[in-house]
Amino acid sequence: METLIAPAINLTLLLVVLAYYLVGPLKAFASSRRGNIAEDLERSRQMLSSARERFDDFDSRLRSLGAELQSLLSQSAEEARRTRARLVQSANQLASTLVTDAQAAAGGMRSELIGQLRAEIATRAIARAEEQIRSRLTGEERVRLRKEFSALMEKAR
Numbered sequence: 001m002e003t004l005i006a007p008a009i010n011l012t013l014l015l016v017v018l019a020y021y022l023v024g025p026l027k028a029f030a031s032s033r034r035g036n037i038a039e040d041l042e043r044s045r046q047m048l049s050s051a052r053e054r055f056d057d058f059d060s061r062l063r064s065l066g067a068e069l070q071s072l073l074s075q076s077a078e079e080a081r082r083t084r085a086r087l088v089q090s091a092n093q094l095a096s097t098l099v100t101d102a103q104a105a106a107g108g109m110r111s112e113l114i115g116q117l118r119a120e121i122a123t124r125a126i127a128r129a130e131e132q133i134r135s136r137l138t139g140e141e142r143v144r145l146r147k148e149f150s151a152l153m154e155k156a157r
Contacts, residue, residue, distance in 0.1 A: 137145075
């Protein structure tokens with residue numbers, strides 16, 4: 001047991017010297033470590049708060065995106081309806097103009113055709129009358145008609 005007393009005293013002295021010199025640095029290390037951890041926690045809280053704000057912002061944008069999409073769809077549908085109405089109105093006006101022009105052209109062609117038919121009928125009637133007159137006229141009647149015609153022409157001069 002006497003052999004254990006000297007090492008025990010050495011161990012005690014070593015522990016006292018170590019405690020004297022190491023307590024201050026260990027306290028400083030623990031204190032700085034506590035400060036670093038507190039700073040890290042504060043940064044983490046700030047980052048979490050910033051992330052929540054961004055999440056809330058994106059969430060509200062996402063919610064409003066549905067309403068905005070619905071608004072765009074309704075605006076597009078309304079614009080398509082107005083465009084369709086304009087096209088139908090334009091087509092109706094064009095159809096009306098085409099009908100009016102076709103009626104006018106048909107009326108003009110009808111008048112022209114009636115004129116041509118009258119001229120053709122008159123020409124054929126004259127030709128038929130001339131043919132009948134020639135077949136019924138004698139030589140003496142022809143001479144008499146020439147003389148009458150010549151007399152009329154001289155009077156007219």
